[in-house]
Amino acid sequence: MERRQFLATCAVAAGAAHLGPLGEAWAGTTPRLYGRSQLVNIHGEPVRLAELALRTNYVFNYPYAGTPCFLLNLGKPVAAADSVLRADGATYVWTGGVGPGHSLVSYSAICAHKLAYPTREISFIRFQSERSPTSDGNVIHCCADHSVYDPAAGARVVSGPAPQPLAAILLDYDGATDGLAALGTVGAEQFDAFFQKYDFKLTMEYGQGKARMPSGATTVVRELTQYCRQTIQC
Numbered sequence: 001m002e003r004r005q006f007l008a009t010c011a012v013a014a015g016a017a018h019l020g021p022l023g024e025a026w027a028g029t030t031p032r033l034y035g036r037s038q039l040v041n042i043h044g045e046p047v048r049l050a051e052l053a054l055r056t057n058y059v060f061n062y063p064y065a066g067t068p069c070f071l072l073n074l075g076k077p078v079a080a081a082d083s084v085l086r087a088d089g090a091t092y093v094w095t096g097g098v099g100p101g102h103s104l105v106s107y108s109a110i111c112a113h114k115l116a117y118p119t120r121e122i123s124f125i126r127f128q129s130e131r132s133p134t135s136d137g138n139v140i141h142c143c144a145d146h147s148v149y150d151p152a153a154g155a156r157v158v159s160g161p162a163p164q165p166l167a168a169i170l171l172d173y174d175g176a177t178d179g180l181a182a183l184g185t186v187g188a189e190q191f192d193a194f195f196q197k198y199d200f201k202l203t204m205e206y207g208q209g210k211a212r213m214p215s216g217a218t219t220v221v222r223e224l225t226q227y228c229r230q231t232i233q234c
């Protein structure tokens, strides 16, 4: 999203944030802003879009320290989707790819089916550029139960048991620096269910309560192969 366009969207979201219970009902259909997290590399330097390899799995944690997201340069313009469908029948607008080529997208990496996600040990969910026996290429495929999402269409469900798309991460692209920041989400978040389901595991991995701390002013981007030890292929 271009910076000016993004700020206009934020103005709508900021208005919704003051609506109390009505705002709660809107959550997931309008952008939800969290703190701004600059995307940085393992050395703490800002990630530049031009450095990101095409059709490669990158992962960063946002909006919480323990919630992973995919960052994908699809290598082609990705148009907005104005009617992405949630499981409850509500729809929302996804604003498409950001950057000069409108090719960069980001989604929560928590599967909308049974919440599989990339851990330090293993990931069943990942972007898959090549065609495979179980799905076409250029999809996000969760091998746990074969939910397939289209990252070029707001992560809508292509096939499998997932009831709704992955939540999208709102990115701010700075054309002057080629830098990127995460600002919020739109779509159905799975965070409450995620923290409930994996409470023990996340406590062991991050320490008591730390996985649910905000991701902070910066968040590190890694290739999935550096984020977890094993990625399941299917």
Ligand code: FES
Binding pocket: 111, 112, 113, 114, 115, 116, 142, 143, 144, 145, 146, 147, 160, 161, 162
């Ligand atoms: S957890 Fe991803 S398809 Fe079931």
